[in-house]
Amino acid sequence: MKSYKLKINGNPYDVQIKEAKDNIISVEVNGSSYHIELEKEVKATKTPVLVRSGTRPTQVEVPITTKAVPKKIVSPLPGTIIKIRVNVGDTVKTGDPLIILEAMKMENTILAESSGKVIAINTREGSSVLQGDVLIEIG
Numbered sequence: 001m002k003s004y005k006l007k008i009n010g011n012p013y014d015v016q017i018k019e020a021k022d023n024i025i026s027v028e029v030n031g032s033s034y035h036i037e038l039e040k041e042v043k044a045t046k047t048p049v050l051v052r053s054g055t056r057p058t059q060v061e062v063p064i065t066t067k068a069v070p071k072k073i074v075s076p077l078p079g080t081i082i083k084i085r086v087n088v089g090d091t092v093k094t095g096d097p098l099i100i101l102e103a104m105k106m107e108n109t110i111l112a113e114s115s116g117k118v119i120a121i122n123t124r125e126g127s128s129v130l131q132g133d134v135l136i137e138i139g
Helices: none
Strands: 002-008 011-021 024-029 032-037 071-074 079-084 097-103 106-111 116-121 134-138
Touching: 097 134
Parallel strands: none
Antiparallel strands: 002 011, 011 024, 024 032, 071 134, 079 097, 097 106, 116 134
């Protein structure tokens, strides 16, 4: 089973553990066999065994929806809405100007990130907005 080289009081010993059952261990020391009885039973370490069952392919039906998720245009900075250049129902293309926002004494033009139809305007001219506020939804 296992071999060890030991030195006891300067004397070398070659020890081989041959068998271990309950509290009896069979060893061989420098070629001589011995049976050693332990006072307490040696607990064998258990190695967990991973048992995998066969895998089967599963079929999951995923409903397909054709409804588009609206794109939300959010405020990049806190500021004040100076001008809203679109109305609900307008069709916009990517890059079209939507809102002019004044932030840190500068006018910032917020552009459409995607093409679509304006389905909601969640702010009005003159109102203060925070960073991350949803200003317009394009569907």
